Ligand SMILES: Nc1ncnc2c1ncn2[C@@H]1O[C@H](COP(=O)(O)OP(=O)(O)OP(=O)(O)O)[C@@H](O)[C@H]1O
């Protein structure tokens with residue numbers, strides 16, 4: 001583990017704080033060739049756990065295996081989905097240690113895609129030339145999935161879809177994908193990740209939904225204060241810093257247990273000349289304030305996509321959160337919006353991952369953005 005706090009990146013395995021129980025559960029399901037929907041709030045480590053831990057475990061166990069990781073964030077159309085799958089498939093082949101034998105198996109497909117595989121003269125490693133031109137018609141995703149299924153028979157495959165809920169913005173695509181996934185071999189593990197709870201539950205929980213009763217479900221739990229404390233303590237040591245467990249709890253609470261926001265604040269503490277050990281509450285409050293200041297132009301940029309009314313609504317959530325009843329009279333009068341207007345706004349802001357529904361009510365998804373909104377733009 002390094003001394004610095006990481007953010008904005010997919011974490012390497014040794015930088016992931018705890019989550020061992022969840023990681024073992026995910027691995028057990030993948031290893032048994034089953035299907036899993038892994039969900040959790042933004043920036044809680046889903047992608048890192050899957051890319052740096054689960055995929056590595058799979059590659060270690062199945063040296064000749066194929067791991068296809070498809071990012072579906074903002075999927076715009078069925079063609080877009082096909083291209084993303086195609087690219088992910090090509091990348092998976094290039095990374096597989098048995099790429100030569102896989103290429104032979106799917107040679108027809110490679111030709112059609114204008115894919116070529118080259119062996120680097122210096123490193124001896126294979127690389128795949130994607131060759132997907134914009135003018136080219138993408139290969140139907142059913143066909144690519146069929147090839148993955150074929151490869152699975154001899155080599156073992158793992159299929160992962162990140163930000164899966166975003167396919168629900170494309171009309172009739174979820175139902176088509178469901179049918180195609182159903183045709184995959186029963187022992188081919190499929191892992192679906194998502195961060196937008198409302199969309200995921202529309203896809204998976206509603207009995208009439210396309211993915212009703214598909215796979216097992218797991219919500220990534222928050223990291224305990226004790227585990228996070230140890231993680232922070234290990235990194236702080238090399239800076240000569242320390243902090244009590246109570247203050248770690250305070251920081252976690254202020255940052256709504258979101259690891260990325262916690263790491264950003266801790267990183268800032270290690271970089272400030274004036275940080276004295278042991279750290280006190282005032283310093284934490286001050287550093288959170290500075291972290292928000294530093295990001296203010298970024299936040300303004302992010303809010304650009306929203307109407308004035310939406311920003312006003314977000315601000316009200318930031319001030320009152322958690323808001324259990326955003327359609328209640330008090331809230332309606334505070335925002336001066338109609339109930340109908342509020343309903344579609346809530347749904348859009350949830351789909352955009354700007355707000356998140358906890359058991360206690362709605363909150364602004366990003367804890368630092370919440371501070372920015374609450375203090376006034
Ligand atoms: N277990 C963890 N230990 C330490 N930091 C973490 C952990 N989980 C998440 N983080 C922090 O969150 C950041 C984002 O992680 P990651 O992209 O894996 O989350 P995610 O849940 O996939 O997010 P999103 O829903 O936005 O895709 C990391 O760069 C890191 O700062």
Ligand SMILES: [Mg+2]
Pocket residue numbers: 046047048162
């Ligand atoms: Mg992610």
